[in-house]
Amino acid sequence: MSSPMIERTSMEMNDNIFEMQRISKSFPGVQAIDHVDFSCISGEVHALVGENGAGKSTLMKVLAGVYQPDGGKIIVRDKEALFNSPKEAQNCGISIIFQEFNLIPELEVAENIFLGREPLRNKGLVIDNDLIYARSKELLESLGTFIDPRSKVKNLSVAQQQMVEIAKALCLNAEIIVMDEPSAVVSGKELDSLFAIIRSLRDNGKAVVYISHRIDEIFQIADRATVLKDGKLVGTVRPKDIDKPTIVRMMVGRDLDQTFPPKEMGERKEILSLKNICRDRVLKDVSLKVYTGEILGIAGLVGSGRTNLARVIFGADSFDSGKIYYQGEKTKMISPKISLSRGVGFVTEDRKKEGIVGCFSVRKNLTSLILDKMRRWCFTNDVEEKRLAKTCVKKFNIMTPGIEQEIQYLSGGNQQKVILAKWINANPKLIIMDEPTRGIDVGAKAEIYNTMRLMAKQDKALIMISSELPEIMGMSDRIVVMHQGEIIGEISSSEATEEGILMMATGQVKKNGKESIREY
Amino acid sequence: MSIDQLKENRAIIVVYFILFLLLVVSTLFSETFLTYRNITNVLRQAVSIGFVSLGQTFVILTAGIDLSVGSVISLTSCLSAGLMLGRDSMMIPVVGLVIAVALVVGFCNGLIIVKTGISPLIVTLGTMSIVQGAVLVYTHAAYGEVSPAFMFLAWGEIGSIPFPVFLLFAAGVLGIFVLRRTPFGRHIYAIGGNEEVARLSGVKTEKIKIYTYMICSFSAALTGLYLSSRMGMGDPLIGAPYMLDSLVPVLIGGTLLSGGKGGLVGTFAGIFILTVLSNSLNHLEISGYWQWIVEGAIILGAVSFYEKRKT
Numbered sequence: 001m002s003s004p005m006i007e008r009t010s011m012e013m014n015d016n017i018f019e020m021q022r023i024s025k026s027f028p029g030v031q032a033i034d035h036v037d038f039s040c041i042s043g044e045v046h047a048l049v050g051e052n053g054a055g056k057s058t059l060m061k062v063l064a065g066v067y068q069p070d071g072g073k074i075i076v077r078d079k080e081a082l083f084n085s086p087k088e089a090q091n092c093g094i095s096i097i098f099q100e101f102n103l104i105p106e107l108e109v110a111e112n113i114f115l116g117r118e119p120l121r122n123k124g125l126v127i128d129n130d131l132i133y134a135r136s137k138e139l140l141e142s143l144g145t146f147i148d149p150r151s152k153v154k155n156l157s158v159a160q161q162q163m164v165e166i167a168k169a170l171c172l173n174a175e176i177i178v179m180d181e182p183s184a185v186v187s188g189k190e191l192d193s194l195f196a197i198i199r200s201l202r203d204n205g206k207a208v209v210y211i212s213h214r215i216d217e218i219f220q221i222a223d224r225a226t227v228l229k230d231g232k233l234v235g236t237v238r239p240k241d242i243d244k245p246t247i248v249r250m251m252v253g254r255d256l257d258q259t260f261p262p263k264e265m266g267e268r269k270e271i272l273s274l275k276n277i278c279r280d281r282v283l284k285d286v287s288l289k290v291y292t293g294e295i296l297g298i299a300g301l302v303g304s305g306r307t308n309l310a311r312v313i314f315g316a317d318s319f320d321s322g323k324i325y326y327q328g329e330k331t332k333m334i335s336p337k338i339s340l341s342r343g344v345g346f347v348t349e350d351r352k353k354e355g356i357v358g359c360f361s362v363r364k365n366l367t368s369l370i371l372d373k374m375r376r377w378c379f380t381n382d383v384e385e386k387r388l389a390k391t392c393v394k395k396f397n398i399m400t401p402g403i404e405q406e407i408q409y410l411s412g413g414n415q416q417k418v419i420l421a422k423w424i425n426a427n428p429k430l431i432i433m434d435e436p437t438r439g440i441d442v443g444a445k446a447e448i449y450n451t452m453r454l455m456a457k458q459d460k461a462l463i464m465i466s467s468e469l470p471e472i473m474g475m476s477d478r479i480v481v482m483h484q485g486e487i488i489g490e491i492s493s494s495e496a497t498e499e500g501i502l503m504m505a506t507g508q509v510k511k512n513g514k515e516s517i518r519e520y
Numbered sequence: 521m522s523i524d525q526l527k528e529n530r531a532i533i534v535v536y537f538i539l540f541l542l543l544v545v546s547t548l549f550s551e552t553f554l555t556y557r558n559i560t561n562v563l564r565q566a567v568s569i570g571f572v573s574l575g576q577t578f579v580i581l582t583a584g585i586d587l588s589v590g591s592v593i594s595l596t597s598c599l600s601a602g603l604m605l606g607r608d609s610m611m612i613p614v615v616g617l618v619i620a621v622a623l624v625v626g627f628c629n630g631l632i633i634v635k636t637g638i639s640p641l642i643v644t645l646g647t648m649s650i651v652q653g654a655v656l657v658y659t660h661a662a663y664g665e666v667s668p669a670f671m672f673l674a675w676g677e678i679g680s681i682p683f684p685v686f687l688l689f690a691a692g693v694l695g696i697f698v699l700r701r702t703p704f705g706r707h708i709y710a711i712g713g714n715e716e717v718a719r720l721s722g723v724k725t726e727k728i729k730i731y732t733y734m735i736c737s738f739s740a741a742l743t744g745l746y747l748s749s750r751m752g753m754g755d756p757l758i759g760a761p762y763m764l765d766s767l768v769p770v771l772i773g774g775t776l777l778s779g780g781k782g783g784l785v786g787t788f789a790g791i792f793i794l795t796v797l798s799n800s801l802n803h804l805e806i807s808g809y810w811q812w813i814v815e816g817a818i819i820l821g822a823v824s825f826y827e828k829r830k831t
Binding site for chain 1: 701702703706707709710713718719721723781
């Protein structure tokens with residue numbers, strides 16, 4: 001750690017708008033952060049980077065008063081501060097924009113922006129609605145967006161919701177704005193405009209903390225970057241002074257080449273065929289063939305119908321018209337239960353909501369799909385179950401204190417490994433994976449890629465949905481691109497370029513391949 | 521009204537349309553329905569279920585529930601009659617005391633819920649049992665006598681309209697105003713929409729939840745006082761049916777049990793749908809047991825309609 005590039009933050013103590021000293025915080029079973037120093041000066045974008053589970057979000061939640069630290073102190077504008085609630089942190093000018101948005105879908109945009117500090121008409125009892133609408137409009141326009149303050153948040157796109165969040169922070173007169181992985185939910189053009197807003201915030205003298213685990217972004221946006229690993233401070237660097245491998249090494253503690261396993265395929269046989277599938281407004285005339293022994297990548301922006309398509313194939317959603325052939329046989333009714341019995345698996349995008357049973361142990365999560373097969377008379381076969389769970393933990397390198405640990409305490413990457421192991425135990429013929437590596441650290445990613453490739457080699461059919469283009473290109477044998485519920489095109493992986501996929505995904509290439517002029 | 525607003529208010533429009541249909545059908549099927557006597561009768565019935573349903577709406581909007589209202593109604597009914605014992609001089613202190621007792625029950629409900637994190641269903645089930653038990657210790661039969669002046673609450677009339685009707689509408693208008701125009705009201709919706717988000721936005725969620733349970737108990741006390749005034753005495757079991765009945769208008773009115781959506785305008789329609797329906801079925805000489813069946817069917821129909829709309 002004696003590298004000259006790594007400077008001690010305490011050198012610039014006097015300019016700091018806030019400074020966190022030797023902060024520690026633990027949760028049952030984990031030391032989330034361990035004596036971490038972090039500081040920020042006005043007018044800078046300070047990236048906080050590290051793998052998932054490194055403690056980035058926890059550190060910022062301590063700053064924002066969501067968690068109280070076990071030890072250490074926070075100094076804001078040269079005064080020691082201890083925030084017992086988010087409100088106290090807000091009053092001190094600290095705003096945090098969480099990964100999961102802090103907006104209430106049923107309330108209007110303006111109501112959300114002013115939630116918790118509604119201005120009163122003539123200091124009376126009544127909310128001054130004229131003021132909140134006017135002020136919200138002003139704030140949103142200053143961010144270059146034209147969202148109607150009266151529309152309900154549930155009707156907004158994800159990117160729009162992010163703008164509302166930023167407007168909310170500005171409305172609080174926040175001097176310190178923390179953004180928790182904003183790029184997890186927006187991409188492409190929307191991310192560019194977000195960066196433009198972040199830069200203008202910085203130029204207006206705000207301190208912006210940008211949490212991310214994507215290294216490219218750090219080089220685009222950050223003035224300084226602080227790296228955390230396993231809850232400990234690795235160091236603070238200036239991205240312009242260093243290169244990507246250095247920062248990766250700091251993050252993972254080892255050199256890591258982000259290569260994908262070689263594209264070896266299994267026996268290619270048609271397993272699933274969709275003909276002209278339509279559903280409401282989300283899927284339009286989708287036709288698709290899926291083969292065993294290969295990985296089919298589905299690219300597209302969030303909301304392009306990728307997940308809807310996956311849900312229809314699995315039978316979680318119904319479809320209005322069209323035909324589905326599974327192993328050459330026409331199927332009318334599909335339900336998740338039927339799909340499971342046919343050997344179709346579905347690794348969902350939302351791990352917490354649809355993937356794991358949080359309060360169940362690793363063992364119970366691992367065996368939930370195959371309990372029926374391993375029961376003895378009408379009882380569950382504990383001995384067999386434990387043996388299987390132990391094998392899985394070893395085989396898939398799941399980091400857990402034991403098979404009886406509740407899965408909710410595992411890191412995202414390890415949770416995902418459990419989910420994958422669970423499906424592989426069920427021995428599916430076709431497996432659909434929706435964002436299989438979202439929010440997962442680099443090391444776990446590589447392991448998941450290897451497992452996926454191994455499955456393809458063993459003649460399984462894989463469908464992978466992903467927002468990350470390198471992942472789509474690196475893993476898929478064949479790529480289809482979706483835009484607004486339609487399949488715009490299909491490309492073999494050898495022909496695919498990032499630009500080509502993006503053009504299709506953003507609708508700049510029409511279905512017949514001709515370029516079209518986008519209408520705004 | 522824009523299309524979005526129409527969509528948003530579809531529940532209200534539908535529920536008032538159903539109320540309108542019900543009124544038309546009742547008028548057609550029964551000659552006595554539209555008489556002065558019957559209308560005031562319906563209104564008086566609406567008052568007793570009305571107060572408590574208004575309060576219940578506040579709690580349900582925060583995604584809570586209050587099952588203790590029934591026993592609070594019994595408690596206030598018995599305490600008011602039992603302490604007044606026919607003396608006009610005691611009326612104001614007794615009413616004050618009874619309301620204070622109800623507020624304490626509501627405060628305890630709210631405090632236990634926010635401090636222990638136990639589900640409101642279980643907490644209020646517990647307090648219901650405790651309060652009901654206490655009432656039965658106090659008296660296990662109808663007891664006491666309200667003062668003559670107190671009878672005005674239920675039987676008084678202003679310009680030939682029953683006095684309590686004014687009270688109910690005043691409470692309703694006040695409630696609508698609070699929910700729509702004050703920060704307190706907005707925070708109730710925010711808590712029901714997403715409590716954690718509300719908390720992180722600086723809303724004092726614990727305080728507000730406690731307040732809603734106090735409002736609910738207060739409204740139950742109004743129903744209890746009204747019932748003792750109407751009967752002239754206290755009855756230790758009079759509140760029992762209100763435990764579930766108070767939920768019916770709220771749910772019919774489009775307030776979701778999961779919170780964050782709905783409001784008092786819908787509850788009002790729910791109150792009148794319920795009372796008009798039971799009144800009409802009475803006129804048609806259909807037994808009370810059938811009323812239960814119809815009531816249940818309406819709840820299931822209404823709630824499945826709203827749930828379907830959500831997706």
